[in-house]
Amino acid sequence: MKNEKIKKNFLLKSGYLQFPIKKIILTQMNSRIFAGLIIISIITIMAITAPFITWHPPLKTLVGKPFTIPNNHYLFGTDDLGRDIYSNVIYGIRTSLIVGLSSVSIAVIIGTLIGVLAGYYRGIIEDFLMRITDMTLILPQFLLALVIVAIFGQNFQNIILAIGVVSWPGIARMVRAEFLSIKERPFIEAAKAIGLSDMKIIFSEILPNAMPAVIPYIILQINAAILIEAGLGFLGIADPNVPSLGLMLNTAQQYLMNAWWMAVFPGLMLSIIVIGLNLLGDGLVEYLNPRLRKR
Amino acid sequence: MEKNFFLKVVNVKKYFPVSKSFLIKSQKYVKAVDNISFSIRRGGTLGIVGESGSGKTTLARVILRLIEPTSGSVYFDNKNIFDLDKHELRKLRPKMQMIFQDPMASLNPRKKVKQILTQVFKLHTSLSNEEIYDRVLDLLEKVGLSPPELFLDRYPHELSGGQRQRVCIARAIALNPKLLIADEPVSALDVSVRGQIINLLLNIYRERGEDMIYIIISHDIALIKSMCKDTLVMYSGRMVEFGETDSIIKSPLHPYTRMLISAVPIPDPEIARTKKRIPISGEPPSLINPPPGCHFHPRCPYVMERCKVEVPQYFQVEDRLVSCFLYAQY
Numbered sequence: 001m002k003n004e005k006i007k008k009n010f011l012l013k014s015g016y017l018q019f020p021i022k023k024i025i026l027t028q029m030n031s032r033i034f035a036g037l038i039i040i041s042i043i044t045i046m047a048i049t050a051p052f053i054t055w056h057p058p059l060k061t062l063v064g065k066p067f068t069i070p071n072n073h074y075l076f077g078t079d080d081l082g083r084d085i086y087s088n089v090i091y092g093i094r095t096s097l098i099v100g101l102s103s104v105s106i107a108v109i110i111g112t113l114i115g116v117l118a119g120y121y122r123g124i125i126e127d128f129l130m131r132i133t134d135m136t137l138i139l140p141q142f143l144l145a146l147v148i149v150a151i152f153g154q155n156f157q158n159i160i161l162a163i164g165v166v167s168w169p170g171i172a173r174m175v176r177a178e179f180l181s182i183k184e185r186p187f188i189e190a191a192k193a194i195g196l197s198d199m200k201i202i203f204s205e206i207l208p209n210a211m212p213a214v215i216p217y218i219i220l221q222i223n224a225a226i227l228i229e230a231g232l233g234f235l236g237i238a239d240p241n242v243p244s245l246g247l248m249l250n251t252a253q254q255y256l257m258n259a260w261w262m263a264v265f266p267g268l269m270l271s272i273i274v275i276g277l278n279l280l281g282d283g284l285v286e287y288l289n290p291r292l293r294k295r
Numbered sequence: 296m297e298k299n300f301f302l303k304v305v306n307v308k309k310y311f312p313v314s315k316s317f318l319i320k321s322q323k324y325v326k327a328v329d330n331i332s333f334s335i336r337r338g339g340t341l342g343i344v345g346e347s348g349s350g351k352t353t354l355a356r357v358i359l360r361l362i363e364p365t366s367g368s369v370y371f372d373n374k375n376i377f378d379l380d381k382h383e384l385r386k387l388r389p390k391m392q393m394i395f396q397d398p399m400a401s402l403n404p405r406k407k408v409k410q411i412l413t414q415v416f417k418l419h420t421s422l423s424n425e426e427i428y429d430r431v432l433d434l435l436e437k438v439g440l441s442p443p444e445l446f447l448d449r450y451p452h453e454l455s456g457g458q459r460q461r462v463c464i465a466r467a468i469a470l471n472p473k474l475l476i477a478d479e480p481v482s483a484l485d486v487s488v489r490g491q492i493i494n495l496l497l498n499i500y501r502e503r504g505e506d507m508i509y510i511i512i513s514h515d516i517a518l519i520k521s522m523c524k525d526t527l528v529m530y531s532g533r534m535v536e537f538g539e540t541d542s543i544i545k546s547p548l549h550p551y552t553r554m555l556i557s558a559v560p561i562p563d564p565e566i567a568r569t570k571k572r573i574p575i576s577g578e579p580p581s582l583i584n585p586p587p588g589c590h591f592h593p594r595c596p597y598v599m600e601r602c603k604v605e606v607p608q609y610f611q612v613e614d615r616l617v618s619c620f621l622y623a624q625y
Contacts, residue, residue, distance in 0.1 A: 187402055189361050190393075190402070193393050195384075195419065208405045
């Protein structure tokens with residue numbers, strides 16, 4: 001009897017996460033998604049276990065002689081202030097991923113909200129919101145982020161916020177486009193006919209159907225956010241209290257002739273992150289768009 | 296709900312503006328539903344027939360207020376549906392349900408059968424999860440999906456066309472609606488499962504027919520004949536004939552209805568040979584620029600000068616309404 005109860009409750013519980021991850025892994029996963037996933041998982045594991053795989057605190061100066069060539073103890077060498085480049089790179093990955101994920105989360109929240117309102121309610125709301133989106137879209141993302149950070153101050157939160165605030169318009173447009181097409185499908189009319197409220201229709205009927213098309217774009221957007229952060233760092237606009245791959249490249253350019261390792265390792269790591277995310281994002285775009293899929 | 300409820304449709308119109316440009320508001324409309332009135336009493340069955348594009352589906356959607364009407368009123372449950380606000384309308388929803396044409400498209404592809412069905416109960420009843428579970432199982436059994444446990448965890452794409460339509464029917468009848476509109480319930484299905492679905496609809500009607508109003512939209516006159524007491528014939532957004540199904544089929548009055556009836560294949564070749572067929576000439580009129588006067592006049596064999604200018608009113612012939620000047624003397 002008790003078992004039956006548990007079974008019933010289990011049966012009634014409804015799972016909403018139905019993005020076809022299982023299907024991708026089990027069946028027709030293409031090689032790009034596979035490669036991307038492997039790179040990203042290795043990098044993520046490195047970022048999470050950073051304290052265990054490094055043996056020098058990242059920002060501490062003079063842990064070794066300045067400009068030490070890579071050797072057994074200082075795997076990637078040391079920089080002009082005697083900081084260990086290896087631990088800075090590993091912690092730098094952490095920073096990159098945190099910036100990428102949190103700024104894109106902000107962008108997803110703003111973008112989805114605006115896209116949903118515009119796509120579902122149409123009319124004047126749509127015109128108004130989409131013109132705002134267009135206006136944000138025509139400003140160069142990088143410069144806008146630069147200006148925002150310059151105005152509000154160079155700290156970690158501001159950089160995340162700035163990148164989030166500049167990268168929502170694309171997401172808003174995509175969500176809106178998906179809503180426009182899904183909204184007209186008969187099952188939405190059926191949902192209206194049984195008396196679902198607008199909120200329920202938006203969040204439990206349309207959004208789960210719209211998200212699969214937007215997810216690859218979101219992954220590519222994480223990529224863009226990481227690059228913007230590195231770019232800002234390279235221009236010296238970064239929080240000096242947080243290890244950042246871009247900031248390391250900024251320092252490295254002054255000593256490029258004498259200490260090649262200061263530029264090579266952060267640059268290489270940045271490229272690997274970007275390549276991994278790009279492979280994953282592109283692979284997903286291809287996977288979810290049957291017309292691009294090779295047979 | 297009072298005992299002798301009815302559905303009364305009065306002068307319902309639905310016009311779609313043809314093109315919306317930024318500055319100039321166009322004055323052209325597609326008159327998808329143009330001035331339709333009828334009423335059905337409790338226990339009544341109405342068939343709506345007409346060719347593609349004649350506005351049958353639009354009429355159904357307007358009656359349920361799934362799209363906003365241009366004008367008119369629909370009385371159901373002693374309320375004018377068009378006057379209700381969002382909240383009141385949502386409360387009335389379980390009493391009026393619709394079965395859609397394409398079962399695949401009208402089920403959310405990301406929801407399992409159990410989610411689709413439990414949702415209805417969660418929305419309009421305060422039953423506990425266990426009670427809902429039992430009701431869902433009963434419902435699936437009722438629409439012929441057995442064993443029901445097998446179907447709970449399936450997604451719509453894992454069902455066959457007939458099974459999908461059964462799920463749609465289950466969703467529509469879950470809360471015992473008083474008004475059930477079936478919009479071409481079998482046209483998207485294989486011929487082999489059509490019979491089963493029609494039988495299912497008939498069974499539902501037999502079970503609680505006296506307590507509900509049934510509207511079936513179809514272009515298949517045989518289906519209408521087997522299921523509906525009354526028939527409404529639509530042409531180009533207008534009602535051309537309304538009356539009892541039997542008498543309409545036996546002696547169609549409007550020239551369009553005559554053509555429609557004579558186009559129905561007759562299974563017995565002996566009878567078919569003796570019967571004179573009236574061929575339908577011409578094509579359905581453009582909805583944006585319909586012919587003036589009676590929309591049917593370019594195709595009508597009995598066309599008079601009057602038909603080209605004036606829109607015919609409804610003339611009462613015995614117990615029927617016909618919109619044709621041939622019956623003007625009545």
